Amino acid sequence: MTNVIEVLQKRNFIDQLSDKQLKEIVNKPISCYVGFDPTADSLHIGHLVGVMALSWLKKHGHKAYALIGGATGRIGDPSGKSLERPFLDDKIILKNISSIRTFLEKVLGKDIQVVNNNNWFEKIKFTDFLRDIGKYFRIGPMLAKESVKLRMESQEGMSFTEFSYQILQSYDFYHLYKHSNITLQIGGSDQWGNITAGIELIRKLTHKTVYGMTFSLLTRADGKKFGKTESGAVWLDEKKLSYFDFYQYLIRVLDTDVIKLLKMLTFLSLEDINDIENQMRAPSYKPNTAQKILAKEVTEFIHGKEGLEIAQNVTNAAKPGxxxxxxxxxxxxxxxxxxxxxxxxxxxxxxxxxxxxxxxxLTSSKSEALRLVKNSGAYLNNKKVIDPSIIISEKDLINDTFLLFGAGKKKRILVTIEKK
Known part of the structure; x- marks a missing residue:
């Protein structure tokens, strides 16, 4: 069994390890987990790194758990947030949990262990928790956490509800260690403080050593986070974002980012990725070849062969020209x-x-539409529009029903004509 830590380090996947010994520990099978709060009925592309982490651990013979925060989702993790999250209704949280569970089992397989932290938190009395767990946390170190400091310095500040989040996440780790012998928690780099707090709680309660690993957040070369489009988040559920739009998002990734994403979001070998990188430097390289490989690999992993085929068929059919x-x-x-x-x-x-x-x-203004035509970027039914005064006529309709508008190589809108 190859060492999963070495594999992930070579792919620039890992941000921090709590202990260098972890590389030796994973030479034998262990149990690990990644947490997901059900703040929506779908995960988004930023969560995909955590999903990939679990998949890599599974591939190397380790037991993978996904924790869905039915309890912590009622509060919301303040890490990386400038404002307190709006509270969700319990019925919505349950619906979100069900959707996320279905997705994780589809992508990671039915053998993925999905747990809900509300199953243990709902049985704990508040005063018992403060007495038995709260006493192990000191205000000084809690205030020193980066996510807390940033919020405390803001005009919004931080409520006690959010401040307590790191205690709840720490207890999750303890509970999973105690009942499932989980010894590794994995999360994004913004989770480092919460993860180390859990490690310390377990040390105090059991005198045992457990481990933490963080992965780099998905950021572009300019430092901004991946995962946003003009219409919102890049969701992983096809009911919230079509196969086509998901595929197209990846096709549009910049050259400066595509190699990083191939390493973090696909299972392609490093040899293959290095070969793609070398091809990109060659004069004969065809633009977007690397992006097409990225889009194919990730779309197939998330949506399966059928979803990939639909995305590619739509892309080919709707391509201007x-x-x-x-x-x-x-x-x-x-x-x-x-x-x-x-x-x-x-x-x-x-x-x-x-x-x-x-x-x-298709455009934000009529003047932009005029510029689009003059710059040869306007299309109707895949044919270039060259006359800015052209009138849409009945003969342009496809089967009396459809018109396909295009702007440049990537933006398309299908118009359906309601019957006369």
């Missing part, structure tokens, strides 16, 4: 997996292309 036939059946299929809008016949037929482009959100 594409030779793909835009027939009714093709457009009916891709209407589920790309941005689309319904309009009435009278609202679009007989109107200028530039007016409609602004109306449906």
């Amino acid at each position: 594409s030779d793909s036939t835009l027939d009714y059946d093709t457009l009916k299929q891709i209407s589920k997996d790309m941005p689309n809008i319904n309009v009435t016949f009278s609202d679009i037929i007989g109107k200028k292309y530039t007016d409609i482009a602004c109306q449906i959100g």
